[in-house]
Amino acid sequence: MASSLTKDAAQQGTPANGGKTFFGHPRGLAPLFMTEMWERFSYYGMRSLLVIYLISGGPDAEKGAQAGGLAMNAATASAIYSIYVAMVYLLAMPGGWIGDRIWGPRKTVAIAAGVIMTGHLVLAVPGQAGFFAGLALVAVGSGLLKANISTMVGHLYDGPQDPRRDGGFTLFYMGINIGAFAAPLVIGTVGQSINWHLGFALAAVGMALGLVSFLVGTRHLSPKSSVVPTPLQAEERAMWLRKGLIWVAAAAVFYGVVGFTGHFTLDWALIPLALLGLIIPITVLGRIKRDKELTDTEQTKVSGYIWFFVAAAVFWMIFDQAGSTMSVFAEKKTNGQVFGMDFPSSWFQSVNPLWVMALAPVIAWLWMSLARRDREPSTTVKFSMAMFFIGASFAVFIIPMMMASDGSKVSPMWLLSIYMIQTIGELCLSPVGLSVTTKMAPQKYASQMLGVWFLAVTAGDCITSLLSTAGADLSGPPVLAAEAGLAVLAGVAVWLSRKKIVALMGDVR
Structure with a gap:
């Protein structure tokens, strides 16, 4: 589960003190x-x-x-x-x-x-x-x-x-x-x-x-x-209002023509939004990368950050299918009984946060324990691990998918196990990604970069949407295998390039 946005607060104020406290x-x-x-x-x-x-x-x-x-x-x-x-x-x-x-x-x-x-x-x-x-x-x-x-x-x-x-x-x-x-x-x-x-x-x-x-x-x-x-100054407010109205008017005219001519389908809304969700992250990163006001060191760090961004987009492309591909599988092909009690398939959506609460302290303890022995994995290695786990989760998903191909239903333990693997990957990537984003952000974009980090979620989900609208069978073993392979390859690429990425990261580890 992607965490909420936590903006850098180097300039944020003093405590709002009162007599009582909250824990x-x-x-x-x-x-x-x-x-x-x-x-x-x-x-x-x-x-x-x-x-x-x-x-x-x-x-x-x-x-x-x-x-x-x-x-x-x-x-x-x-x-x-x-x-x-x-x-x-x-x-x-x-x-x-x-x-x-x-x-x-x-x-x-x-x-x-x-x-x-x-x-x-x-x-x-x-x-x-x-x-x-x-x-x-x-x-x-x-x-x-x-x-x-x-x-x-x-x-x-x-x-x-x-x-x-x-x-x-x-x-x-x-x-x-x-x-x-x-x-x-x-x-x-x-x-x-x-x-x-x-x-x-x-x-x-x-x-x-x-x-x-x-x-x-x-x-x-x-x-x-x-x-x-x-x-906003008055002139800025007027400028943004004018731009907003122009875009709204253009969209209204375009979709009015499409609807009036009888050509409108849901794809006319889904595909432009998906493309927008890919174009905006690329444009934002490109604008930051081309900013001539950045120092050479900051430019180098942005180049290194792009590696993490692309890997994260692949990760979220798979992870967020918990609410779509895996939700449909839970509804149609998973036995909704435990200890003789029936439960609705939507309950499976509680499994990830449950695993997060159970495993987050364990993962945090593990990193601290390894750090005391100077053996904690670097950020690049943690990202590689995350990509391996998310890829492995869909590789495992293929097994119950094939078991249920004859119309039978599989044990809920399959989904519980897949969610566990994905959560381990999430805990290797999400907190680390937030941290490395704040560390590698150019000073000029300190507050904006965490918004950029969450654009990786946007990009990953937009790829999934485009695959669906293009007719790819996201619940079919071939597509699951392709996504699993892509994630693992991305993890291998990050791991093999770790020395190059570390060099681009400068003083960040």
Whole structure:
């Protein structure tokens, strides 16, 4: 599970002190913890239902399962899911920009929570048009919230040297995983077993609780969270408004013509968004790389960083199929019983956060233990390990896929094992990627580079969406083998080039 955006806080202010603390941390961490937990509850709860709802009533739905969905095939559902996740992470960059330049982090988060809640309420209303409008609102709100809430966590501490800072972010990250773990068990059960739209409504309730927690606790936040760090000047505001209106008008005219001539299909929306999700990361990295204001050392580090970015895009391309390819497999081809008790397939979406909570302390202890003996793997080796694990997970996935090819159902232990392998890979890549991004970021782009890191998620999911719309059978052994092979090859390439990459990284290790 990709963690929330944590912006560099070298210039962030002093603790918002009060008499009481939250597990030894500033009291303002409590409302931020609760807001993030409930936001993740709503996000992962809806996500656990998304693909199953899209295929419900269609040719790829499980026989005897609840009807009432949009009756799409699995390929279209996977493409929609991938674009949705990609847009959430793509919109984190403009979300951070809006917090920095227009509303300030606190106001942006409050508005974001309201937008997310509204999106889930729209999803709770039956109808295809409303469904896509709801998805768009949730994606926009999540993008607004993702960057700014983490910034406010940083505001609670006295700069990066505050000894409580890392522990505070660790506690905050636990809120993410608690919400992600509980969501499929609650929202997934209600939506899949009782009524889809009631499940979506529960996601709205979760976000409403998060918004209330935030508004009640705002008095404990740092005053700096209400400040707009670099407000737009009047002429800049007019320029951005003019550009935005031009793009909106152009899109409206284009899609109006396509729709009026009767040529519009869902691919007219999915393919441009997927291409946009690939073009923007390439453009952003290219712009940073070509910036003549960067020093030679910074230019060299950007070149080294591109290796990690490409590897991460391949990783997330596979990892995020937990909610699409693996979700369909769980629904149709996995035995939904344990100890004689039936459970809905959406429960499998709780497995990754459960593994994260179980394995993160073990992995952290392992790195510390190896570091004491001066044997901790370098960043390049950790990335290579992550690529091997994610590739191995899909190589293992081929086995139950082939076992179920005759229509039989496999043991849930297969998916539990695959999620475990993927989580180990995630813990080798995600925290390390966040860390190396902050270390290798040019000073000019210190705050923006973590947004760039999350563009790797966007790129990976957009590749998956394009494969789906092109007709690739993502649930077929040949495609699984190709993806597994690509990940392993990427890991081997990073490992073989580790000396070159280390040289490009300069003083970063």
